[in-house]
Amino acid sequence: MTALNRREIVAKLLADRGNDLLVVPSLGQACYDCMAAGDSPQTFYMWGAMGGAVPVALGLAIAQPDKRVICIAGDGELLMGLGALAATAAEAPANFAIACLDNERYGETGQQHTATGRGANLTAIAAGAGFGTAMMVTTEDEVAAGVKACRETPGPVFVTFKVDDAPEEAAIPPKDGAYLKSRFREAVVGKI
Ligand SMILES: Cc1ncc(C[n+]2csc(CCOP(=O)(O)OP(=O)(O)O)c2C)c(N)n1
Ligand SMILES: [Mg+2]
DSSP: OOOBOHHHHHHHHHTTOTTTEEEEEOTTHHHHHHHHTOOOTTBOOOOSOTTOHHHHHHHHHHHOTTSEEEEEEEHHHHHHTTHHHHHHHHHOOTTEEEEEEEOSEEGGGTOEEOGGGGTOOHHHHHHHHTOSEEEEEOSHHHHHHHHHHHHHSOSOEEEEEEBOOOOOOOOOOOOOHHHHHHHHHHHHHOOO
C-alpha cells in the first residue's frame, strides 16, 4: 500500500467548494471524511444503500447539469454496484466525477479484503465501461492532477485514489434522513 491519506484527499477534493459543488459520499467512512472536511447542506450523505451512491449521484448530475457533482465512493461500495459505471458512461454527464477512495478493504465493517487488493482495477473497469477520463492516483505527486480532474475535467471522470487502510476517527454527520433530504433539496433548488 502507498501512504495516501483519505482525509487529506477528501479535504482537497472539497476545498473552496462554494455553493455549486454537490457531493454524494458513499456509506461509512466516505461520509465521515466529508464531515471531517466540513459539513455542508450541499453534501448528501448516504447512510446506507451500499452500491447506491453512484446511481443517486448520476441522477443528480443529470438533473443539475449546471452544477458539478462528485460521488466520493469506497472501493467496496463501487464493487457492489459495478453496473452503475456502465450506466454513467452511457449517460455521459459532463458535470460528473467519481472519486474512489480505494483502501482495498471493507473498512467500515472490520477491514475485510476487497477484490481491488487481489487484482481488480476499478480505473480499468471504468475505462472499459467508457469513461473518457479514468485515472489511478498512487503517489502524492499525482494527487493534484486527480483532484483537478474531479473538480474540473469534463465528465464523466473516474479517479481512483489508492489510500492507506488505517481507519480514521469517525466524524458523524447528521443521521436523520428526512432532515438530510430536506436541507439538500433546499440548498439545491430552494424552498418549496
Ligand atoms: C447491502 C449491504 N451489504 C453490506 C453492508 C455492510 N457494510 C457497510 S459499509 C461496508 C464496507 C464498505 O466498504 P467501502 O465502500 O470500501 O468503504 P471503506 O469503509 O473501506 O472506506 C459494508 C460491507 C451494507 N451496509 N449493505
Ligand atoms: Mg474500502
